[in-house]
Amino acid sequence: xxxxxxxxxxxxxxxxxxxxxxxxxxxxxPLITDHYFPRAEGDFPTLLVRSPYGRGLPWSxxxxxxxxxxxxHVVLQSCRGTGGSGGRFDLWRNEAADGRATISWLRKQPWxxxxxxxxxxxxxxxxxxxxxxDPPPELKAxxxxxxxxxxxxxxxxxxxxxxxxxxxxxxxxxxxxxxxxPLARATLRLQRRLxxxxxxxxxxxxxxxxxxxxxWLDDVMTHPDANNxxxxxxxxxxxxxxxRVPTSLxxxxxxxxxxxxFEQYGRLRQAGCETALLVGPWTHTSxxxxxWPEVFAESLAWLxxxxxxxxxxxxxxxxRVHIGGENAWRDLDHxxxxxxxxxxxxxxxxxxxQQTPTDIAPLSSIRYDPADPTPSVGGPVLSRAAGPRDNRxxxxxxxxxxxTSPPLPQPLDILGPVSARLNISTDTGYADVFTRLxxxxxxxxxxxxxxxxxxxxxxxxxPSQATVPMSSTAxxxxxxxxxxxxxxxxxxxxxxxxxxxxxxxVDAITFTPVRITLHxxxxxxxxxxxxxxxxxxxx
Numbered sequence: 460x461x462x463x464x465x466x467x468x469x470x471x472x473x474x475x476x477x478x479x480x481x482x483x484x485x486x487x488x489p490l491i492t493d494h495y496f497p498r499a500e501g502d503f504p505t506l507l508v509r510s511p512y513g514r515g516l517p518w519s520x521x522x523x524x525x526x527x528x529x530x531x532h533v534v535l536q537s538c539r540g541t542g543g544s545g546g547r548f549d550l551w552r553n554e555a556a557d558g559r560a561t562i563s564w565l566r567k568q569p570w571x572x573x574x575x576x577x578x579x580x581x582x583x584x585x586x587x588x589x590x591x592x593d594p595p596p597e598l599k600a601x602x603x604x605x606x607x608x609x610x611x612x613x614x615x616x617x618x619x620x621x622x623x624x625x626x627x628x629x630x631x632x633x634x635x636x637x638x639x640x641p642l643a644r645a646t647l648r649l650q651r652r653l654x655x656x657x658x659x660x661x662x663x664x665x666x667x668x669x670x671x672x673x674x675w676l677d678d679v680m681t682h683p684d685a686n687n688x689x690x691x692x693x694x695x696x697x698x699x700x701x702x703r704v705p706t707s708l709x710x711x712x713x714x715x716x717x718x719x720x721f722e723q724y725g726r727l728r729q730a731g732c733e734t735a736l737l738v739g740p741w742t743h744t745s746x747x748x749x750x751w752p753e754v755f756a757e758s759l760a761w762l763x764x765x766x767x768x769x770x771x772x773x774x775x776x777x778x779r780v781h782i783g784g785e786n787a788w789r790d791l792d793h794x795x796x797x798x799x800x801x802x803x804x805x806x807x808x809x810x811x812x813q814q815t816p817t818d819i820a821p822l823s824s825i826r827y828d829p830a831d832p833t834p835s836v837g838g839p840v841l842s843r844a845a846g847p848r849d850n851r852x853x854x855x856x857x858x859x860x861x862x863t864s865p866p867l868p869q870p871l872d873i874l875g876p877v878s879a880r881l882n883i884s885t886d887t888g889y890a891d892v893f894t895r896l897x898x899x900x901x902x903x904x905x906x907x908x909x910x911x912x913x914x915x916x917x918x919x920x921x922p923s924q925a926t927v928p929m930s931s932t933a934x935x936x937x938x939x940x941x942x943x944x945x946x947x948x949x950x951x952x953x954x955x956x957x958x959x960x961x962x963x964x965v966d967a968i969t970f971t972p973v974r975i976t977l978h979x980x981x982x983x984x985x986x987x988x989x990x991x992x993x994x995x996x997x998x
Contacts, residue, residue, distance in 0.1 A: 492535065811944055
């Protein structure tokens with residue numbers, strides 16, 4: 460690790476390892492647990508890391524060893540039904556009770572000094588929110604890295620199945636805790652069969668057959684409505700509204716869970732809970748790879764400040780974000796910072812302008828054909844296809860609309876949530892609409908910045924209006940670059956194909972092409988920086 464990440468801090472202590480401890484779960488099932496510790500005299504605080512992905516690589520070195528070397532006991536535990544722990548893994552349902560049971564066990568350990576923190580990414584963030592539903596008095600700090608609080612939003616977006624995420628989670632949850640070799644074999648098997656699986660009719664049967672025994676997969680795929688009783692108790696969004704435990708949040712601009720992180724930051728701030736936010740140029744996985752030195756330093760500083768009374772590593776502001784297009788970091792007091800919403804309108808011949816349209820006439824249309832679905836390119840997904848990518852080949856397709864501004868006379872900074880106001884009509888009454896912001900450089904390369912998708916129901920030729928959240932960004936469009944608004948009928952296999960009818964996405968066997976028409980009063984809404992004035996903050 461030290462050869463890979465040269466900016467890791469020097470170790471303060473040698474680390475010891477006590478593997479294979481048995482902790483009783485809430486139902487009495489054995490939770491297999493490893494204990495890492497500093498080989499030194501004295502009291503040290505404890506970090507709890509609960510994972511459904513096993514206790515080997517990367518968790519043992521990145522969380523067990525590294526934090527123990529810095530002066531923490533680390534309790535690394537496999538969730539129920541995973542990594543050798545007893546019982547049955549039931550996605551999200553047992554984490555609060557098993558977390559409390561682990562705290563009861565901790566209180567009996569002679570090395571536990573009563574000061575506890577939690578740390579971890581992804582589902583390891585979800586188990587932290589679960590423990591914080593009724594936080595034990597010993598819990599003094601949390602660090603949620605690229606974390607999850609709402610499983611439904613991981614799998615669905617406005618009624619559309621996030622197919623790429625669903626497949627990635629199914630493989631990861633099922634095989635990673637079994638070891639690197641089983642995970643690698645399952646991942647390769649999925650990649651070889653990906654096209655056949657994602658274009659199968661019906662989709663549901665193909666996924667279940669290809670992935671083997673994934674007990675929760677069918678329920679997740681067939682319950683797109685967040686209000687369905689199946690999802691009752693799954694979202695822990697409300698925990699932050701009453702939390703008083705200091706919480707650090709870390710994400711990346713192309714993290715599949717970035718929006719969940721921004722939601723939690725807003726809730727924590729409103730509740731008056733001490734919190735910090737770090738947003739880097741990362742995907743869900745690269746935050747723990749090339750971003751690990753920054754992520755580890757941020758996590759360590761927060762834990763030292765709140766568990767060891769050592770605030771020396773904290774930065775002076777609550778928020779630090781990486782500015783895309785500039786490749787620079789910026790410290791901010793709040794997120795989002797003060798901004799002025801600026802509207803950019805589509806116009807004839809593919810132009811994007813700030814001139815307000817005078818009518819709502821049809822402007823341009825595309826034909827979305829589920830038999831040849833518009834492909835997904837990059838963006839915030841869990842797979843290795845994530846991140847900023849060249850969109851030129853995608854934008855050359857006949858089923859993709861693009862509207863592009865003139866070259867910018869000066870830099871343009873946008874910081875905050877981006878959205879689109881769409882006025883759309885269709886010929887079948889049913890469609891998905893995918894909308895994306897891109898940066899076009901002087902050579903014509905179009906790079907995705909942020910995006911979103913909505914599911915529309917239209918009547919006749921009457922357009923339907925929808926506001927589409929396109930996530931958030933901190934991005935500088937340099938002088939001479941152009942803003943591009945990209946619109947299509949989907950992004951496959953990131954999202955499952957819309958069948959063009961009222962049929963279920965996962966059960967449909969009949970697919971109908973859809974004519975999607977954009978009307979002139981649609982708009983791309985960008986949050987132009989209105990903070991301390993600098994040249995290029997606004998145009």
